[in-house]
Amino acid sequence: MDKFERKDMSASLFINGYKESDNQPDMRGEALVGNEKYKISAWEKQTSKGDLYYSISFQSQAEFEKYQGKNGGDNDQKHKANKTDGEDLPF
Numbered sequence: 001m002d003k004f005e006r007k008d009m010s011a012s013l014f015i016n017g018y019k020e021s022d023n024q025p026d027m028r029g030e031a032l033v034g035n036e037k038y039k040i041s042a043w044e045k046q047t048s049k050g051d052l053y054y055s056i057s058f059q060s061q062a063e064f065e066k067y068q069g070k071n072g073g074d075n076d077q078k079h080k081a082n083k084t085d086g087e088d089l090p091f
Contacts, residue, residue: 037061
């Protein structure tokens with residue numbers, strides 16, 4: 001299989017298998033917008049009417065790396081299993 005290459009203006013989200021509290025995202029992933037990489041976090045929420053929606057935040061790759069440097073990178077090690085090179089994607 002060819003190596004996965006993210007196309008501009010696209011993203012992927014995966015279930016966060018390391019979630020330990022409600023403050024942590026339900027899903028994590030990566031996006032490429034304007035040829036700049038972003039980390040994505042998404043939380044599953046419910047409206048007052050009971051409708052499901054996702055609250056999503058984006059963090060630039062540079063901000064992510066800066067934050068990881070301040071915290072010793074422990075969180076990055078914990079979430080490496082969520083990162084994919086696309087080889088396990090069915091398409």
